[in-house]
Amino acid sequence: MIIKPKVRGFICTNAHPQGCKANVAEQIAYVKAHVNAEANQAGPKNVLVIGCSTGYGLASRITAAFGSGAKTLGVCYEQAPSEKTGSAGYYNTSAFHDAAAAAGLYAYTINGDAFSTAIKDQAIAKIKADLGKIDLVVYSLASPRRTDPVTGQVYSSVLKPIGSAHTSKNLNTDKLTINELTLAPATEEEIANTVKVMGGEDWELWIEALQAADLLAEGAKTVAYTYLGDKLTWPIYGQATIGKAKEDLDRASKALNEKLKVVNGSANVAVLKALVTQASSAIPLMPLYLSILFKIMKAEGTDEHCIEQIERLFSECLYTDTPRIDAANRYRVDEKELEPHVQSQVEAIWEAVTEENIAELADYKAYSSDFLKLFGFGIEGIDYDADINPSDVTLF
Numbered sequence: 001m002i003i004k005p006k007v008r009g010f011i012c013t014n015a016h017p018q019g020c021k022a023n024v025a026e027q028i029a030y031v032k033a034h035v036n037a038e039a040n041q042a043g044p045k046n047v048l049v050i051g052c053s054t055g056y057g058l059a060s061r062i063t064a065a066f067g068s069g070a071k072t073l074g075v076c077y078e079q080a081p082s083e084k085t086g087s088a089g090y091y092n093t094s095a096f097h098d099a100a101a102a103a104g105l106y107a108y109t110i111n112g113d114a115f116s117t118a119i120k121d122q123a124i125a126k127i128k129a130d131l132g133k134i135d136l137v138v139y140s141l142a143s144p145r146r147t148d149p150v151t152g153q154v155y156s157s158v159l160k161p162i163g164s165a166h167t168s169k170n171l172n173t174d175k176l177t178i179n180e181l182t183l184a185p186a187t188e189e190e191i192a193n194t195v196k197v198m199g200g201e202d203w204e205l206w207i208e209a210l211q212a213a214d215l216l217a218e219g220a221k222t223v224a225y226t227y228l229g230d231k232l233t234w235p236i237y238g239q240a241t242i243g244k245a246k247e248d249l250d251r252a253s254k255a256l257n258e259k260l261k262v263v264n265g266s267a268n269v270a271v272l273k274a275l276v277t278q279a280s281s282a283i284p285l286m287p288l289y290l291s292i293l294f295k296i297m298k299a300e301g302t303d304e305h306c307i308e309q310i311e312r313l314f315s316e317c318l319y320t321d322t323p324r325i326d327a328a329n330r331y332r333v334d335e336k337e338l339e340p341h342v343q344s345q346v347e348a349i350w351e352a353v354t355e356e357n358i359a360e361l362a363d364y365k366a367y368s369s370d371f372l373k374l375f376g377f378g379i380e381g382i383d384y385d386a387d388i389n390p391s392d393v394t395l396f
């Protein structure tokens, strides 16, 4: 099969196994080059990553494994290759397994619905059998829906403003046109459903299940990821339905800190920067916001990808005596994006940008190449004309 990208709107429906492998190798090389012996010693050793196959979760797994030699158990929901290509997360995980095996590192991945009790039970059985107690649980799920494990009811999340409609510029990434987009406000039910999917309830269920099975080590840490952003993104993120769900992570983190006292453990939300992942490319306004942000942060030399963010989260927040933490007990690695001079430049360009000047004022090329790269496309050294077998990878 010759694999070329099949992009529909904000989704690419296929992936390139060799390109995904190259992405994983690049992240591993970054971690190996940046983590010193001291950090290696201090870092986690037995890690559970929920949402381990792409984006921030994959970067967390790579940082734990290749930064501090951790054994990692991952949970994800990915498509294995068949007559079609596998999903990018499948190929990433396959490549991670190969690299971990080559480095003598334990890695096991459970592919199934992390919201379900069955997958939690499977993870617990595997941890008991292979790992002993867990010292770090990373919660990095991004999902549009969740089936309640008790009632079986399916909840869907929405990306909508709260209170009143929001009209804003929006970049159509297929046609490269800029139009006005009006998003109607969410109903109370839509807000509650989004909290049910992306809030803290499932994070709490995971930690409670691990604690009930006595699988949390003394001093165990758990972290869940959030985005706060600034004025431009607040109407669609921070102060919108997804922001409400993320506020619920703060509630969950407080509740978990109480529960974790018996093992001297801790739970924190970590605030990360906006970047291109499968989850963020689905958020209206984000492609334009990110194209402008990239232009500014690249010019300053401060732009970061998932792996740089997570390596800093580990070294500057999770495994240091002087963590960067805010008044709400959240770890912060989004500080470069939120620098006032960066945000004021983004706002000025947002006002000025049009279809005619977008190439000059923003860096859509960087956005687009980061997007294609998520699926293993556009990577130097990969022969995209080669006929390859999409199933010729390590299955897990």
Ligand code: NAD
Pocket (backbone or CB within 6 Å): 050, 051, 052, 053, 054, 055, 056, 057, 075, 076, 077, 078, 089, 112, 113, 114, 115, 139, 140, 141, 142, 143, 225, 226, 227, 271, 272, 273, 274, 275, 276, 277, 278, 279, 280
């Ligand atoms: P992503 O889409 O790259 O990754 C999502 C992960 O969740 C994948 O591993 C996927 O397999 C897994 N997953 C989804 N549904 C699942 C299910 N039912 N069962 C098991 N696994 C499932 O997303 P991401 O952008 O890396 O987001 C991870 C977290 O980081 C989210 O909480 C997100 O809000 C947060 N975050 C993202 C950004 C950003 O700009 N992308 C910024 C700050 C915080």
